[in-house]
Amino acid sequence: MKARVFVILKSGVLDPQGAAIGTALAGMGFDGVESVRQGKVFEIEMSGTDRAAAQERLDTMCRRLLANTVIEDYSIELG
Numbered sequence: 134m135k136a137r138v139f140v141i142l143k144s145g146v147l148d149p150q151g152a153a154i155g156t157a158l159a160g161m162g163f164d165g166v167e168s169v170r171q172g173k174v175f176e177i178e179m180s181g182t183d184r185a186a187a188q189e190r191l192d193t194m195c196r197r198l199l200a201n202t203v204i205e206d207y208s209i210e211l212g
Contacts, residue, residue, distance in 0.1 A: 134179045134187050135212040140200045141172035175199055184211055 142148050148170055155169035177194075179187055191209045200207040 134181060134184070136177045136179060136187065136191055137210040137212070138175040138177065138191060138195060138199055138207055139172060139210070140175070140195070140205050140207045141170055143204055143206050146204045173199075187211060 142151075151169040151171040154171060155166055158166050158169070177191070179190070181187060188209060188211065191211075195207045195209070196202055
């Protein structure tokens with residue numbers, strides 16, 4: 134089973150890297166970009182076919198290692 138985990142800073146947490154990317158895009162002539170938030174994507178392959186168990190394991194992985202839940206939100210996409 135394949136999964137993708139998306140991790141991004143919570144709204145209200147300063148994102149200097151996202152701001153720098155936004156500035157660079159504007160400097161390159163990309164108009165209309167109002168803001169950029171930078172994040173991480175983890176692609177994880179897991180054994181088994183039980184989607185509920187996989188979701189639970191991935192949630193635990195996120196809370197324990199992949200995301201700093203004080204400042205980051207995460208979402209899980211099972212494929």
